Amino acid sequence: MNSPGAEAVVEQRSTSATPRPRRIGDPDSLLGRIVRPVGMAAFFLTAWGLAVRWSGSDLFPTPGNVASGIVELIQKGLLLKYIVASVFRVSWGFTLAVALGVPLGLVLGWYSRAFQAFNPFIQILRPISPIAWIPVAILWFGVSDAAPIFLIFLASVFPITVATIAAVQNMQLVYLRAAQNFGLSTSELFRQVILRACLPQIITGIRIALGVAWLVVVAAEMIAVNSGLGYLIIDARNAGKRYDLVVAGMVMIGLIGLVLDLLVRQLEKFDEVRWGYIGRRK
Amino acid sequence: MRFPGKRAGDEIAVLENVNADVSRGEFVCIVGPSGCGKSTLLNIVAGFLKATSGEVTVEGQPVQHPDPRRIFVFQENGVFPWLNVHENVGFGLRRETHNERQHIIARYIDMVGLGGFEAAYPHELSGGMRQRVEIARALAANPDIIYMDEPFGALDFLTRLKMRTDLVRIWQSEKKTILFVTHDIEEAVQLADRILVMTARPATVQDVVDIDLPRPRHLDSAGYLEKRDRIFQLMGMSLRVGETAVA
Numbered sequence: 157m158n159s160p161g162a163e164a165v166v167e168q169r170s171t172s173a174t175p176r177p178r179r180i181g182d183p184d185s186l187l188g189r190i191v192r193p194v195g196m197a198a199f200f201l202t203a204w205g206l207a208v209r210w211s212g213s214d215l216f217p218t219p220g221n222v223a224s225g226i227v228e229l230i231q232k233g234l235l236l237k238y239i240v241a242s243v244f245r246v247s248w249g250f251t252l253a254v255a256l257g258v259p260l261g262l263v264l265g266w267y268s269r270a271f272q273a274f275n276p277f278i279q280i281l282r283p284i285s286p287i288a289w290i291p292v293a294i295l296w297f298g299v300s301d302a303a304p305i306f307l308i309f310l311a312s313v314f315p316i317t318v319a320t321i322a323a324v325q326n327m328q329l330v331y332l333r334a335a336q337n338f339g340l341s342t343s344e345l346f347r348q349v350i351l352r353a354c355l356p357q358i359i360t361g362i363r364i365a366l367g368v369a370w371l372v373v374v375a376a377e378m379i380a381v382n383s384g385l386g387y388l389i390i391d392a393r394n395a396g397k398r399y400d401l402v403v404a405g406m407v408m409i410g411l412i413g414l415v416l417d418l419l420v421r422q423l424e425k426f427d428e429v430r431w432g433y434i435g436r437r438k
Numbered sequence: 439m440r441f442p443g444k445r446a447g448d449e450i451a452v453l454e455n456v457n458a459d460v461s462r463g464e465f466v467c468i469v470g471p472s473g474c475g476k477s478t479l480l481n482i483v484a485g486f487l488k489a490t491s492g493e494v495t496v497e498g499q500p501v502q503h504p505d506p507r508r509i510f511v512f513q514e515n516g517v518f519p520w521l522n523v524h525e526n527v528g529f530g531l532r533r534e535t536h537n538e539r540q541h542i543i544a545r546y547i548d549m550v551g552l553g554g555f556e557a558a559y560p561h562e563l564s565g566g567m568r569q570r571v572e573i574a575r576a577l578a579a580n581p582d583i584i585y586m587d588e589p590f591g592a593l594d595f596l597t598r599l600k601m602r603t604d605l606v607r608i609w610q611s612e613k614k615t616i617l618f619v620t621h622d623i624e625e626a627v628q629l630a631d632r633i634l635v636m637t638a639r640p641a642t643v644q645d646v647v648d649i650d651l652p653r654p655r656h657l658d659s660a661g662y663l664e665k666r667d668r669i670f671q672l673m674g675m676s677l678r679v680g681e682t683a684v685a
Contacts, residue, residue, distance in 0.1 A: 330515045333486055337504040338530045338579065352520040431519035431561040 217400035222407060225400035234388075239408065241383035242373050245301060249308025249376075250369045257313045257365075258358060261320020262350065271321065282314040287375045294379055304376035304384075311372040312365040319361020323354035356424075356432020363420045370413045385409050451640040452478050456492075458634055458643055460617060462582075465609055467626035468619045470636030471673065476619045477587050479641070483617065484510045484585045496583070506530055508583040509576040514592045516572045517560045523547065524556040526571050530579030546574040549608060566597040573605070577612060586618045590625070602628055606653060623673070627666045628655050635672050645672050 201219045208218045217225070229235035264271045286307045297303040327350065335349040377386030385405050392401035424433050452475040460466050470476045481487045483494050485504040494501040496508065504510070509530070517526050528543045547553060550570040560568050569589055576584050590598040606629060609616055620626055626633045633647045647669060651661045670677055 328515060330512050331518060333504070333510065334512065334516050334518070336486075337484070337506065337508075337510050339504075339506045349518070352518070355520070427522070427559060428520045431559060434561050 215397065215399050217403050221400040222403045225398070225404040226407070229388075229401070229404065235408070238383055238385050238388050238405075239412065241381075241387075242377065242385045242409075243412070245304045245376065245384065246308055246369050246373055248301075249305040250312050250366060252305070252309045253312035253316055253365060253369070254362060257316030258320050261317040261358075262324055262346065262354070264317070265321040265324025265354075266346075266350065275321075278314065278317065282318070286311045286372045290375070290379055299379070299381070301381065303379050304373070304381060304386075307376040307379075308369045308372055312369040315365040315368060316358075316361050319364070320354065320358050323357035323361075324350060326357075327353050352428065356429045359420070359423050359429060359432075362423075363417065366416055366420055367413065370409070370416060374409065385412075453482075453489075453642070454640040455642050458646070460615065462615050463613055465616045465618065465629060465631045467630035467633045468617070468636060469621065469623055469626045469633055469669065469673070470641055471638050472621055474636050474638050474641040476621075476636055476641070479636075480510075480585050480587050480617065480619050484508060486510070506579055507581050508585065509579055509581040511569075511572050511576050511584060511586040511589045513588045514565065514568070517568050517575070519560045522557050522559050523552060523563075523571050526560070527574045527578050529575055542578050546578045549577070550574045550604065564597075566593050566601060569593065569601065570604075573608070577608070577614075581614065583615045583617065586616060588620055589618075591620070591622075598622075598625070603654075605629065610653070623669050623675070624666060627662060627669065628657070633669065635669055647672075 205218045205220065208216050226235065229238070264274055289307055289310055293303040293306050297306055331349055331353050332345075335345055340348065373384065374386035374389060377384040378390055381387055385408055389402050389405040392398040392405065424430065456479060468476045468479065478487065482489045483501070485494075485501045485508075501508075510516075518529070521529070524543055524547070527546055528539050531539045531542060534542065543556075547556060550573055552567060552570055552574065555563065555567070560571065563571070569592075572589070590601050593601065602625060618626075618629060627649060630649050633649060634643050635645045635647060636642070637644045647665060649665055651659070651665070655662055667677065
């Protein structure tokens with residue numbers, strides 16, 4: 157039996173398995189992944205602090221002010237409470253968006269008549285900013301968690317649906333033909349072929365939508381709720397011009413957004429979807 | 439199997455009056471110039487496309503749509519990238535019991551020389567290996583007929599030679615009917631029992647050449663060269679590289 161060893165080109169599974177010599181300054185080394193961003197952050201914080209001092213502003217906080225603001229929130233037990241509240245609302249709104257958006261996108265992407273019927277509707281709703289929906293949200297849901305959840309849902313559902321539709325419409329015909337050749341029923345086709353072939357793009361859509369959802373949380377929490385990071389920012393400014401807490405809230409939003417994105421990116425590492433992200437950078 | 443007179447395509451007549459018969463267990467190649475419609479023909483025969491007129495019958499039954507008894511091997515990207523080699527090869531075996539499945543999959547993975555790569559994913563394999571996976575997947579489903587649409591077209595020269603050898607060996611042991619489309623005349627003469635030589639678009643069967651040479655075929659034998667030259671001539675190709683086509 158001839159072994160294909162001579163022609164085997166098995167690509168590197170991960171950069172840690174690469175046999176090539178590691179130089180200092182390599183993008184994948186510890187230096188690259190940690191020292192460079194941290195170095196950049198340190199530089200940025202220094203520049204920020206100096207800029208505030210030089211401008212003589214008595215409102216805009218220095219990094220030190222922000223840090224002590226964060227400590228204050230922790231001491232009052234508010235930081236964790238606000239983070240949990242925001243994450244809770246985003247989770248609900250985002251999960252509902254995925255639960256509706258992915259199946260809807262699959263159906264609309266596959267059945268062209270449904271697409272023709274629904275797509276104009278989607279394209280009209282999509283550009284309406286969630287902020288514009290605030291009065292309607294209050295009208296429908298009153299003053300409760302449901303209103304910001306609704307807004308976050310709205311912000312997320314469109315990127316997810318549109319990405320899923322695009323994934324299905326741009327699917328390689330070869331996969332469909334091969335699957336039909338083996339006699340799959342329509343439901344088997346959807347579950348085993350269409351969904352799996354589109355999953356990398358769907359995850360990309362989810363990643364973008366999560367970013368949007370988290371971004372909208374500030375606007376969503378402007379509606380008379382009394383917890384959450386968005387609420388913190390609005391309230392800190394209104395109640396006492398506590399810009400140190402305003403920026404502290406912004407910093408927390410940014411950091412959590414980063415963590416959420418990193419979590420979603422972990423999804424890209426599964427074998428079932430890794431093939432969809434093969435490009436220049438492994 | 440027969441596919442009497444068909445046309446395909448609306449504004450452009452791709453195929454015109456194609457008539458042919460294929461017998462069980464035969465290895466038949468279809469050669470023709472690029473764009474002549476040979477792939478279209480194969481897709482119609484496999485049931486992926488509908489001919490505007492005429493019909494395809496297999497063992498007397500008309501072909502309406504693709505069927506697991508007639509598996510199609512694509513030129514590239516036919517294997518599913520979200521499944522590893524083992525799962526791809528087993529794709530047509532959903533109705534079998536678990537033990538039977540494992541047994542069949544192992545057998546065909548070995549047969550195409552991919553032992554040891556069961557857990558690998560297609561994007562980790564070379565083009566030749568991916569085609570082997572597709573062939574193993576087709577064989578594992580135990581079809582009556584295998585349609586191959588330029589399956590080695592995306593591979594380099596040396597790999598192609600190797601794949602042809604392996605394909606002939608497998609065909610001789612599995613005894614499937616194979617309908618193989620290629621633009622490579624030499625490939626057709628190396629592989630086929632009979633060759634359907636197509637004209638340019640709108641394509642029809644210009645001639646049918648019997649290759650009654652014993653296997654393994656010798657690339658230097660007089661018989662091989664004679665058949666190859668005959669087809670070159672039929673297709674208006676000159677044997678002198680650099681000379682313009684013979685009228």
